[in-house]
Amino acid sequence: MIHFLAWYLTLIILGALTFPLVYRLFPKFADRGYSFTRAAGMLIWGYAFWMLTSLGIAQNNIGGLMLGLAVLIALSLWASQRGEGLRDPLAWLKDNLKLVFTVEILFLLSFALIALLRAANPEALxxxxxxxxxxxxxxxxxxxxxxxxxxxxxxxxxxxxxGFIMTAMLAKLTATAGSLAFNLMTALIFALSAIGAYGILYNLQSTDFRLQTLDSRHQTLDSR
Incomplete structure (x- = not known):
């Protein structure tokens, strides 16, 4: 339970650190990339950590993990320099609380569901x-x-x-044994897939709705 909460809180913080970056990367998305923040954060953080460690700049320890995370934070700060800075993503979050809560609840339920299933059958066989x-x-x-x-x-x-490096990253950061990390990562992949699929459908539906609205407006103007 403690390790589950540690992973969950880590992913919450990681998503918060990544959102200013994905907010700028996906300006056309209805959710501004919010449903992909955790996956994007894991990929960027993991790649930075892997590259720095492979080049001998960092070591495979907590210090190396923090250095890789600093790269992610720097990218988010750089992305937030445009427009009103952090005010834009914060204002978007306030205006889209329903979407935010939906994604957060879906992530927690999906993560907890598979974690419970793996807890009942944890063997790596x-x-x-x-x-x-x-x-x-x-x-x-x-x-x-x-x-x-x-x-x-x-x-x-x-x-x-x-993928195993990203698993080990979370395990090392949260002091989780490899056997527990194996099952928690299985649950995490499912949870990230769930909110990612929801985000894709949400963006497609919103795009379709906007297109239908524009089409109806054009038809109205043509009839006049």
């Missing part, structure tokens, strides 16, 4: 699950990147592993 858990633990124990191969001592992982 079958298909590639043991390998995935081994990769997560190997990344947690690697001082730098590329992470060490759990199967072949002295060699780096020669397999796509960026």
């Amino acid at each position: 079958g298909t590639e699950k043991p390998m995935e858990l081994a990769f997560i633990n190997a990344i947690l124990r690697s001082p730098t990147f590329p992470p060490r191969d759990p199967w072949l001592s002295g060699y780096a992982i020669s397999y796509y592993h960026f």
Whole structure:
């Protein structure tokens, strides 16, 4: 329960830090990218951390995680320099509280649902699950990147592993064991997919509504 709350609060903070950036990146979206803030934050933070650690600028520790997060914050601050700065996204949030609450409730329920299901059956058995858990633990124990191969001592992982790096990031930041992080990340992927799908439908519906409104206005003008 403690680790679930730690991950949930971390994702809430990450979304808040990322929103000024996605607000500028998606000006045509009805939700201004709000439903994608957490996913975007994870990708940008993860890529910055991976790149800095792979180049030897940072280490695979809390300091490296904070440095990667600083890159994300810097991008959000840079994006907020346009227009009224942070006033624009804050004003948008106040004007769209219904959407914000809907996304937040959907995220919490989706995250909690799969976390409960995984808690009832937490074993990492079958298909590639043991390998995935081994990769997560190997990344947690690697001082730098590329992470060490759990199967072949002295060699780096020669397999796509960026998703496991993001899992290990959250695990290291919240002091979560690799086995728990494996199940929490499964729940998180489901939750991010749920709000992402909702955001896509919301934006499509809003776009369709605007197009229908414009079309009806044109028809009215033509009839006159």
